[in-house]
Amino acid sequence: MADTFHDTDGLVAALSDADFDRPPALVANAHITGVSVARALSAHGVPVIALDRTDSGLAPPSDAVDYAGQVTYPLDDADGFRADVERVADALEFEPVAFACMDEWVRGFAETEPAGVRLPFSDLAGVERVLDKANLYALCEDLGVPYPETYEVGEHGIDEIVETLAFPFVVKPAHKRKFEEAFGTNVIEVADRGEFEEVVAGAREHDATVLAQEKVNTEAGRDTSLASYMPPESADRDPLAVVGNAAVRYPEFGTSCLVERVEEPSVREHALAVLEETGYHGISESEFVYDADRAQYVLLDVNTRPWKWISMPVAAGANLPMAAYADAVDGVEYEADAAGGGPRDARWVYLPDYVQRCLTDAAFWDVLSEDDWASLVSGDFEREGDLTTGIYRPSDPAPAVKYLTGEFTDREYYCSC
Incomplete structure (x- = not known):
């Protein structure tokens, strides 16, 4: 420590x-x-x-x-x-x-x-090819990867978009930073033309390129992401990839607090196709939601970095950070446990948020079993089973202790992840 x-x-x-x-x-x-x-x-x-x-x-x-x-x-x-x-x-x-x-x-x-x-x-240009949503969705169009109906406001104009998309729809940035500076968030839902024009005007003041996107009729509990590491061309390694389902969020439409490894071949295929086309190498999370109207997964976003539940693919046998380290340092080798027979079953839980969902949402039913809770309380989950956690580890208690003592004070941290 x-x-x-x-x-x-x-x-x-x-x-x-x-x-x-x-x-x-x-x-x-x-x-x-x-x-x-x-x-x-x-x-x-x-x-x-x-x-x-x-x-x-x-x-x-x-x-x-x-x-x-x-x-x-x-x-x-x-x-x-x-x-x-x-x-x-x-x-x-x-x-x-x-x-x-x-x-x-x-x-x-x-x-x-x-x-x-x-x-x-990847270098900045490689990262930008992925993070620029206008470019990302153009690649999806070329590759036949499903994505929500989306229009760049500067290219199509407010009149055309209002005639094409039904309210409510969402407005999001092509690049997050300038939009976040203007609004403090990455996505804004607009209910009418007036709200839409207000957001566009605010984005224009901050020189932020914005996209108007249909509000997808998502099926709750089916949000799915590909956790992956794309190696550089110089590395003798296939991509490492594990699909995770955000089975539980807190609040209901908030951040993931229970993620399970699942088999979703279309998610894996489409995410890897986009990443390979961009030439990006590194760790990333490709986010999909299930569109109930289309009856298929649509790609929303790709994050070119580790994220909150990265311990799940590690527990599944694909240690993405270690693979990235091995490819960056001469003489270091790493072979994923998941490379041969595929990833193991794994579940990740972020206990602070999961417990809050259980305590505050009367409609939510705890999906962890008594054996799961016994494993968490005893610490046996660190040695056996398919469960892993975000902070809490009895073998490494100090982060959880710091979290708890922080909750007893009015101290705030600036980052949710």
Whole structure:
């Protein structure tokens, strides 16, 4: 565990005295996703340095984290971020491998390309080809991958879109950052022309390209994603891919809190086709919803980074972070347990949200069995069975302790993942 969350100077000084036998991983930011990535790498002996703009994240006290410290937040000062990360890299004997756990950190590394740091994902142009939704949906059209009916506002105009799409529909950005700065969210549902024009005007003020998209008649409980690692062309490795179903969310249409491995060949086929066409390499999550009207899955989005439930594919035998690390570092090998016979059954639960759904939603029925709960309480789930968790691990209790003590105060953390 990292005994101290250092400021940048302190982190550089501590790392100058550190003795690693292999390149460490830089995991940023250091919250729920960060602790899962750290655990996945630490299980294979990879040293982990957690980076964040604050000490409030849950990853630093984990036994999987060797050092933790502050760097400039890339959205506040990209040049400052690059300079801090380069100082961290200069203090190390080996070039570290960067794992960015939120979009702003992905862009921070991809845009600034800090010297002396290995990036196990595509360059900025490669990332943009995936994150730009206008480009993503154009690829879907070319490849025959189902996606919601979508129109770029600047290309088609408000009049044409209002005549074509039925209200309510959703407005989303081609690129998240500028839209989020304007509205504080990634998706806005509009009920009439006036609301639509208001959103378009606000986006225009922030120079954000926006898309109007049909509101898909989704079937609850069938949201499905492909968790994958696409290797670079230089690697002798097939893509690693595991399909997960977000069986339970909290709130009902919020973030995933119970994800199960499932077999959905069309999701796997369509997601891999899009990723291969973009040329993107790295970890990603391709998000699909089940359209009850079309009776098929449609692609909504691709996230070019680890995400909250990445421990599920790891438990299924596909350690995506370790595969990325192995391809970034000469002489390191990793063969997925899932490579031969396919992924194992696995379920992931984020207990804080799952318990809240059970306690607050009278219509929801607990889908975990008594044996599941016994396994969680006893800690047996870490040694047997198909269940894994987001934070809670009896063998590594400090992140859960930090979460609980944080809940007893009015302290807030800026990131949900």
